Amino acid sequence: MISINTSENKKIYFASDQHLGAPTQEASFPREQKFVRWLDEIKMDAEAIFLLGDLFDFWFEYKTVVPKGFVRVLGKLAEIKDSGIPIYFFVGNHDLWMCDYFETELNIPVYHSPQEFTINGKSFLIGHGDGLGPHDKGYKRMKKVFTFKPFQWLFRWLHPDIGVRLGQYMSVKNKLISGDEDAKFLGEENEWLVQYCKKKLTERHYNYFVFGHRHLPLEIELQENSIYINLGDWIGYFTYGVFERSGFSLNGYK
Template sequence: MTVPKGKKIYFSSDNHLGAPTQKESLPREKKFVAWLDEVKHDAAAIFLLGDLFDFWFEYKKVVPKGFTRTLGKLAEISDAGIPIYYFVGNHDLWMNGYFEEELNIPVFHKPREFFFNQTSFFIGHGDGLGPGDKGYKRMKKVFTNSFSKWIFRWLHPDLGVRLAQYMSVKNKLISGDDDAKFLGEDNEWLVQYCKRKLEENHRDYFVFGHRHLPLEIDLETNSKYINLGDWIRYYTYGVFDGEKMELKEY
């Protein structure tokens, strides 16, 4: 992808809209929509790196209620011809065609490599990558299992969505407990994952979400790991101007 002069590529992650309640997340949603409205004027593309919603499950004929402002703004931007790319996170694993069909937004379930003006990017949400976190990796296999999804789909949406939202908000990070702390490079699983990927091929930037911490870490010469932070505490996002990538706060 070529980034024309004066255009930029934007990256955002971890809004968790709907947490802890729709009412309480509404100011955050309005702030995010205002950001989308600003960046659309010079965006060559927008990358959303997962957990836009605190819970999302697509039944055959039903999607979760709410988020009208966000979905409407994404539709507006997509209809204007600005590409938007979505990477599912651990809270919205169960996307199955709605974004593609209704919003013309491609959805990716695994990290992908992109090139912007010959600069290489490795992009994903970041959950379940690298060493450790074995409990979550086992749970993810259950969540993504076709039989598990089939069973959940048989729950009435009023029950299934309420149950999933309750379990999601139990997560300490989303409920407001401050336990998202930088663990040091040796203990950050995504840092270790990026270093292992560099043994295969060089990438200029590794861009992830999931950790809810705005981070910029040099991995080796001309390679950097960037975590986008979140739209709960930090309101941070990434921007690539065709030459360099940096984190900003809205």
């Protein structure tokens, strides 16, 4: 478990679901610029930054090739990390084929499952959020296929011009990128991540559960001193989380 203590006037920032590259590189370029501006602003008082997945709408790492584009956001992340600010990256369902590029090129650790952190003495469980909780068995089966090493090995034999274009096409066809099918609150009993968090609370206590994936900003009190937070997205909401000594808040960026 990683423990973080913030210095005076320093903050922990959280963001998720930028889906850069969707529906096209050109269409997402203003979102990339906006996200880079946000990163440039928060570096002034950031103790650490958590990126909770789907930064890219599609990502696949060949042995010597990564998808073209995104140099502004990659450069800004490199600048921030080189300045000494820790960045933690969690893969989402759209960039789950991330391997070691962030770790070797940017020195940013990459996580493929939820992780526990202690921040200023508060316990956090942090992750992207896909495939957690009950139901959604179709996606869980699909994820097992996509994370199956022999399948990734076979996909890697496609020429990058074919493989990346095919991956981008399949990703854009996924309605979750726009939140059209997933951006309405379903009630606590039907929110799978809420059910997942409640089950985790039967195993141990967490002060904060922080996830993305839902494309919907949410703050739900699960029990006393335990809150589930969903960060929303950078497609329609442009929301992000901030944790400081006074507590956790969701904010919008304009």
